[in-house]
Structure formats: C-alpha cells, structure tokens
Amino acid sequence: MSDADFMRAALAAAARNVGATGDNPSVGCVIVQDGAVIAEGVTDVGGRPHAEERALSGRDAAGATAYVTLEPCAKRTSGALSCSDHLIKAGVTRVVIAARDPHPFADGAGVARMRAAGITVELGLLEAEARAQNAEFFARWDKG
C-alpha cells in the first residue's frame, strides 16, 4: 500500500461522519505500523472525540505513521490534550496530512508542534479530496 492508499482509507473513514459532526469537520485518521493498519478513527458524531483520539485511544504507536485528512489540532477549548500532543505522546514518527486546518486552534501550529517534537510531517497529499469533504468548514475558516 502506498501513502495515497492509506490516505484514501483515511478519507473513507472521514466520509462516514460527514454532516454529522456539528461545527467540526469530519476527519479521518489511519495509523500504520510496520506497513499494516493498526487503527483508524473518524471524528465522532457531534464533533468529538477527534479522529486522532479515536484512532490512538491511549495506544502505543511507536514508530508508526499517521495519515490524517486534516492537520491535527494544537489546542482545545476544554484544556484537553490536543491531537498533536496525542500523536507525540503515542510515539508516532511520521504524520502525513491532506489539508492544513485554517481554524485558529491549528492553523499551522499543529504541524509546528509535531515538527518541534522531531516528527516528520508531510502536507498536501490528496488535499483537494479532503477539502471537498468539508467544503463548508473550509469556506468558513479560510482567510481570503
């Protein structure tokens, strides 16, 4: 399976809850370790937990790659651990993201935080597909 195949799996997971996540976008997350999918998650109905929390749920993902359809958040209203922190804590070493999250709780800060922690972060794989899934969300938050 290629990076694009795994990202397509993440997009398929996200597709399950499109329209059911309130103000939050429906995001998909696939965790791959040693070439095999060990977990996947989608944003829960109502908007939380987030896809990354669902996929990781406290699991050790040492050395794994996470494929996420939207940049992981860097901050939460509730004071809960952000998804960037969850990925760092789980030991993920590479994160492949489809689209940057324009929301102020991410907006590049998720990428920056994970890179600062030594994670390899790649951005833009199947971006158009990911943006189309959550077109309303992007229309609301994209600046110009």
Ligand SMILES: [Zn+2]
């Ligand atoms: Zn999050």
